[in-house]
Amino acid sequence: MADERLKKLGDFIQGQRKLAEMSIRQLAKAAEVSNPYISQIERGLYKPSADVLRAIGNALGISSEALYRQAGLLDEDEAPPTRVEEAIRLDDRLTTDQKETMLSVYRSFTGPSRPIG
Amino acid sequence: MADERLKKLGDFIQGQRKLAEMSIRQLAKAAEVSNPYISQIERGLYKPSADVLRAIGNALGISSEALYRQAGLLDEDEAPPTRVEEAIRLDDRLTTDQKETMLSVYRSFTGPSRPIG
DNA sequence: TGGACGTGCTAAATATACCAAGCACCCGCT
DNA sequence: AGCGGGTGCTTGGTATATTTAGCACGTCCA
DSSP: OOHHHHHHHHHHHHHHHTTTOHHHHHHHHHHTSHHHHHHHHHHHHOOOHHHHHHHHHHHHOOHHHHHHHHHHOOOOSSSOOHHHHHHHHHOTOHHHHHHHHHHHHHHHEEEEEEEOO | HHHHHHHOOOOOHHHHHHHHOOOOHHHHHTTTSHHHHHHHHHHHSSOHHHHHHHHHHHTTOHHOOOOOOOTTTOOOSSSSGGHHHHHHHHOOOOHHHHHHHHHHHHHHHOSOOOOOO
8 A cells, every 4th residue: 555645544634633632642542542553643654454444533523434535445436525514504503593604604715606516 | 353243244255256256366366465365354364454355345346335334344323423523624625724713613602522432 | 197277275474553661842830 | 840741752562464385175188
């Protein structure tokens, strides 16, 4: 496996970890692996096994599928990635006002143009 | 990982291989792994890495996703509560800064702490 | 008969995924 | 100053994934 891919996967995991505001040790504990190993994965030193990937995905609140796709482990380019707008609209923890707020923020970020689909 | 799962995965692969009318060696060559290794995987002796699984899936003309699911590596019923967060984090139309902004807005709406486990 | 081919499997060696211990650093206390 | 607790990283070892060589059994064909 190209270590370029591993690097990309590592960067992705690190980015997601930071977005989730977790430390390496927190993630390691949640994913039930050692902390150095997370560090090593993030730096692209190792090719984690399938169930370690799954555990990391779970710990980060990312669907394993998204992780696999990022890791280049699902070539099938079906299965549309989760949509922000849709997810916001469907979230029952948000009030209607809050949804509108988030949607308008989102649209201001992404511009007026319609999303791909 | 329960070796029961490995056995089930192995049986599944073997079944698919036979349906595809391939020998172990043919599959091994197509998946670019050694032939004994295929044999060992089919008998549930080892836990193949994610990209070996993908290669086998490709060689057999099976969607990797189906394979992962068979292997119990896609939980599917995990992590639904974090859909919005995931969608935001994975959106490639947003910059990291924008993601952080939206996440903090979202968190302020839904409450401060939302640990994963 | 015999050997050139197929099949799946075994065994021993190598490569590498993964872990425990611990270092170096930074910070908020007291 | 010095502790206690946080951060990410390094090192050396063990466990295990993966391979190379080769066995034992079949079948077909000369």
